Amino acid sequence: MANVSIDELKQLLMENCMLNIPLEEIKEDLPLFGPDGLGLDSIDALQITVALEKKYKATIPNPDIARQVLQNLGSLREWLLRQTA
Amino acid sequence: MNKFDVAIIGGGPAGSAAGSLLARAGKSVVIVEREIFPRFHIGESLIPFGNDVLREMGVWNELENSGFMKKLGAEFTLSNSCGFQRFWFRNNLGPNHARTFQVERAKFDSILLNHALHSGCEIRQPALVESIEWSDHQALVTIRSPEGSEAFAASYVIDASGRDAWIGKKLNLPKSDLGLSKKMAVFAHFENAYRNEGEAEGHITIIRMEEGWFWMIPLDEKKTSVGIVLNQEKLKSCGPDLESRFWNRVNASSEASFRLKNAKLIGDFHAATDYSYRYHQSAGDRWIMAGDAAGFIDPIFSSGVMVALRSGRLAAQTILAQPSHEKLSRKVQARYTAKIHQMTGVFLKMIELFYDNDAFAVFMNPRSLFKLRETINCLVAGQTEMSFGFKCRFQLFQILSWLQRRITIAPRLFFEEPVKSTSSAKP
Secondary structure, eight states: OOOOOHHHHHHHHHHHSOOOSOGGGOOTTSOSBSTTTTOBOHHHHHHHHHHHHHHHOOOOOSHHHHHHHTSSHHHHHHHHHHHOO | OEEEEEEEEOOSHHHHHHHHHHHHTTOOEEEEOSSOSSOOOSOOBOOGGGHHHHHHHTOHHHHHTTTOEEEOEEEEEETTSOOEEEEEGGGTSOGGGSOEEEOOHHHHHHHHHHHHHHHTOEEEOSOEEEEEEEOSSOEEEEEEETTEEEEEEEEEEEEOOGGGOHHHHHTTOOEEOTTOOOEEEEEEEEESOOOOSGGGGGOEEEEEOSSOEEEEEEOSSSEEEEEEEEEHHHHHTTOSSHHHHHHHHHHTOHHHHHHHTTOEEEEEEEEEEEOOEEESOSBOSSEEEOGGGTEEOOGGGOOHHHHHHHHHHHHHHHHHTSSTTOOOOHHHHHHHHHHHHHHHHHHHHHHHHHHSHHHHHHHTSOOTGGGHHHHHHHHHHTOOSOOHHHHHHHHHHHHHHHHHTTSOSSOOOOOOOOOOOSSOSOO
């Protein structure tokens, strides 16, 4: 995979989660989960995980790793970049 | 005999900062430097709170035009690539602190010392300080150079000799190891190491392993400085020589391997043992310590050059505030010491938190609650003079870290390397 852009990850979020704020307001360091962030829940996490497998063939091995990888779009992007490097 | 207002031992950033500022204020200054410049030195990443001093010295513009890599922030990641925090100075700091530089010290230190020369300092290089005789009204300094010996008098001596700590060792002054364990660093310069895209290309990357860490500092278009810091015993058990120890640890980390996949070594591996220490007293009747000579702390937050510059400036200010060549009073000595200890104290607290896996989990999950993320960003930039609100938030960060050890507030960090999947992602 040559590159993964933040915009394409935003797109992935939009397609798979119920977002209550506009895409432009999602910065790469905004926490995806929790009350002070985007406010996604565990169902969303599952959706994202499945979507990542489908689109990038990248498997998040376990929930602990998932928590770290899915912290924000920046951490997700960096992790994805390394999965096929 | 020559007589100077101030003699400075050492022509690194602390000595050059103090020298430039004193000479520009009309003092006669001599700087005695042991080595011929340019010379290799470790400590290549600056943090923005050193910028003020570089501007005050009048050397900022020259640095801007010297091709140093612009550093806009710092990023922290885990050795298994799972977990990543990138900080941008500009998000929480004003324009003067929005960026700084990554510097190859051979070049940076030469520019600074040369600037001190043009500011009016006399320089003796290469020359060693052989002895200093202290009397009630001055110090008698004897130096030795290839041309022979020279003696001169000085009203004050600034010890900016780095970890040689000339005065501390000669006067056998009491010091503390600050309770930090003995670490060892192995490092080298590489070409073709992985670079971040866009404006993040100048970020310093800290890769945190379960025990220890890597630094990756992009120095210019090609060169990247890479080093590993680990407990001495642990690192020695990783191989017979520096190179094998280094690669042993790189291969154990998917993040480090990824970043060094195509990297080519330039030059040799170096090593440094890091004994953190701090002298109880940073000033005496006619002497002041600046930079590493006053204390050396773990380099994880790139604090070295900033502390050198700021303490160099503080030493100059202290001398400039003295009425005609009088001894530094007990009160002045105590105030200087307190300021130096305060400066390094903030970093010490952060270093403790960094090496504590529970506290680091909070660091890697900075909630926007209570502006924790902003607080960490300011700390990473080197803000050691704290407003009341900032102090409270730093305290809160420490309390959260303490809580984390008892109940999990931030998810614990997992350093395990994912099992390499056998099926490639490519069809």
